[in-house]
Amino acid sequence: MKKSRNFFRVGFLALTLALVLFLTGCTNGLTDTTNDIIDEGLNDIVGTADDAGVFETLLAAAEEAGLVDALKAEGPLTVFAPNDKAFEDFLNAMEMEASELLADPRLANVLKYHVVPGKVMSTDLSDGMKADTLLNPQQIEISINEGVFLNEDIEVITPDVEASNGVIHVIDGVLWPADIVETAVANGFDTLVTAVVTADLVEALQGPGLFTVFAPINxxxxxxxxxxxxxxxxxxxxxxDVLLFHVVSGQVMAETVVGLDGQEVETLLGETIEVTIEDGKVFINDSEVIITDIQTLNGVIHVIDRVLLPQD
Structure with a gap:
């Protein structure tokens, strides 16, 4: 009889474990704000978002920005994903139509700011943490206070939606990275910022276009x-005039600048600057590029060691 009781006990435990696993599987999905996602072998990030049915704007934006392949790649990646309600609230606050957002040249940079390299689960987040993003060196600030918040006021409403190439955390707002001027302020370009303010160019350099700024150090x-x-x-x-001589239309990353060796590039002043490469160093006229690819909401900053003067 002892053998029978042991058999019954093992069978009962197995049945209980199976029931617990079944119930856990039934609740291992998104909240009612994102519908249920059934884990059947795990789809990639794009497929998982598509299955949820509440990321239509995000997916349309990723398609328009040319980021779908990157989000389907091996990764791993962590995506802080605004749902459709988050985008609706954002568009209302910005007094924008969805079509305007999709046509905005800054869109890819906005989306890259929602993506963190690596797989970061909610248990990996800590209060005061700063998470690197694909819009390097822009970071997301994490705060934990009866919930997980990004940049103080955007809440993670559904964490840890796993995908084959990373994880999605659903958020209730759209993250907005720092623009060129804000980034210059944050990185200590004091004299340049003073000059931009004095020349009344702040609004222009915070505009919706994409710009490349060759920024002289103090x-x-x-x-x-x-x-x-x-x-x-x-x-x-x-x-x-001097400041506009440091700005090129469009977002020209360092790898592209290197390919411009010996060429002249038109600035917003209407005059050209010359790109040359000597001993592996990149020069704009006679100024050396010492730091590259500081990405922002509306373009990129490359740091140079001399002020460019138009008469040069």
Missing amino acids: EAFDALPSGVLEELLDNPEDLA
Whole structure:
């Protein structure tokens, strides 16, 4: 009889375990804001989002921005995914139509700001943590206070939706990265920022276009001949010309700049700058590019060690 009781006990435990696993599987999905996702071998991030049925705007944006293949790649990646309600609220706040968002040249950068390299589960997040994104070096700030929040006010409403190439965390808002001016402020380009404000170019450099800025370090302004900087600051129109001589239309990443060796590139001033490569170093006219690919909402910053002057 002891053998029978042991057999009954083992059978009962097995049945209980099976029932627990079944119930866990039934609840291992999204909340009612995202519908249920059934884990059947795990789809990739794009397929998982598509199966959920509440990421239509996000998927349309990824398609328009040319990021679908990247989100279907091996990864792993972590996507903080705004659902359709989040996009609806965002568009209302921005007084934008969905079609305007999809046509916005900044769209790819906005989406890249929602993607973190690697697979980061909710248990990996901690209060005060800063997560790197594909829009390098822009980061997402994590805070934990009766929930997980991104950049203080966007909440993770459904965490840990696993995919074959990463994980999705559903969020209730759209993350908006820092633009060129905000990034310059945050990275200590004090003299450049002062010049931009004085020349009344802040609004232009925060606009919806994509720009490439060759940004002189503070020491570059200090190295100008005596009196030149002061004279420029006293003459905003001349100062604006100098600053526009540092800006190129479009987002030109470092790998593209390297391919422009010996070529001239038109600036927003209408005059050209020359790209040359010597001993593996990249020069814009006579200024060396010392840091590359600081990505922002509306373009990219490359740091240079001398101020470019149009008469050069």
